[in-house]
Amino acid sequence: MIKIYGVGRGRGKEGENKPAAPKRQPGEIRIQKELDELELPPHTSIAVPDKNNLMAFHITIAPDEGFWKGATYKFVFNVPGAYPHEPPKVKCETKIYHPNIDLQGNVCLNILREDWKPVLSINTIVYGLLYLFLEPNPGDPLNHEAADALRTDRVNFARLVGRSLKGGVVAGESFPKLT
């Protein structure tokens, strides 16, 4: 039996209702703990633009192998208050020619949406993003043109990515110079 004698019997005075003081929500404490214990894989880094707001940060990935080797990509993370019940919102801020990332920076990664679970973490997402650079998946396309190119001819796809990284035009879109 739960011993509850005295519980709830005390009562504060009914004062004027002061506006609610900001109170850190469990989602923010969880992010404090996660960022504090973050162990980034090689070639990635984190920056917190507003040093007092851990709910918004950037993760930078510089793949050292695969099609995008040598370039650097910035992902913007916005963590909702309902975290970890809801996943962080992640966008790729660097324009990229990639089957699973569209030209607006939307990312198709299962753990960011349909397969998100509260036991996952920022660390898992970083590994997920890294994997997109190593194993782009033309079966789940967000950029159809890029997916088709990868599916039909990997060598040609590598050439197209290479052109995009040098600041060239691919499929009518110009890309920033990254290498």
Place this chain on the structure above:
Amino acid sequence: MVGDGDVVMSDGADRHKHLCKVLYRKSPFADEDCFQPGEETRKYLQEECKVLVIGAGGLGCEILKDLALSGFRDIHVIDMDTIDITNLNRQFLFRSRDVGRPKADVAADFINRRCGHMGVNVTPHNCKIQDYAEDFYSQFNVIIAGLDNITARRWINSLLHTMVEFDEDENPDGSTIKPLLDGGTEGLKGQSRVIIPYMTSCFDCSLDSFPPQVNYPMCTIAETPRLPEHCIEYVLVVEWDKHFPNRKLNTDSPQDMKWIFDQAKERADTFGIRGVTYSLTMGVVKRIIPAVASTNALIAASLVNEALKISTYCGPVLNTYMMYMGNEGVYIHTFEYEKKDDCLVCSGTIRNLSMPAATSLQGLIDSLCADPSLKLQRPSITSDKAVVFMSSPLLRKDHEYKLPMTLRQLVDEGVLGENEVLIVTDPIIPSKLKIRIALT
């Protein structure tokens, strides 16, 4: 005047005859150390006990009715929503003429009209729960939540935990503990639970067990939509940000919702998908879950039974979780939901420290690490307003400049408040540590 099928209940001294049988007689089940059968207990319930109901929707209407008919008199209700025509099938305190009016107002009016002669008085609050601070919530003896979303339930759960005060031995002061009775339903399933801050598990302890909200794959909604929901979701996650990059969608604004609906309809048409309606748009955007009136009635009844027991000690309180599964035949299961060691709300201790104002931040960190009962290795500290220090090698450079500053300077610079509760995390502790520093 009595209208609309309102029935005024018979007046009479024996109105609470049945309730009094429960409150005046000894019970072999009640905790002998607490329960005092008799007039005192009835008086407490009716003249002192103040209860808050959060949410005046499907569950809220049932809870308010049950409270008023169970002897509670001083009842408050808080809800920010207005009545929609689709509520009327189960939110029985509302009539079609009430559409557009605040739920809390109408619900309070109804109960007061109907049960006012019994001494019941419902006070409405038409606002968000986040609009009120601790001093509002501290006036109540018990809080019942009939909410449909996890964010609000986590908020109230967290606030009620921060309101608890601890003595020097780190034991919670019972009089500052507000029991939270939380209910939820989904179709033919429902659950009610008792949360007594720091004595039982809390809402966040069970966060992992809530099914995550349905999120369709990005590539499906963007490239191969098949369902009307896919079109709505695409507009919600992609189009909105594109058209209104710096404005958050207001799901309570008819203009915003109309925009989402129009765009989703257009998208559905281009893909030849049927079924995008305004009400489906509302359902997807607000993540509305189906409600069955009888499940609400059942869960509300169990919450109010617990409220009665927790307020009068007339019987043992649910320990701590009741699950009703009407969708698999009828199955009811009660069990003790265990506290989680790494729960960021209810786990971890609080330390009251006293330190010279001239102590540097480095000095504070050193003393935390030197405390053998804490065994911290590299603490990170935040206040309500700011990040005080992050020890992670990845982030410490952002905050290193504060290490030589004194606590007084940090207070003056607004990095932390005097006597504020600071949150400390450290890889060595599964949850967090709270510290409150009195400057000397």
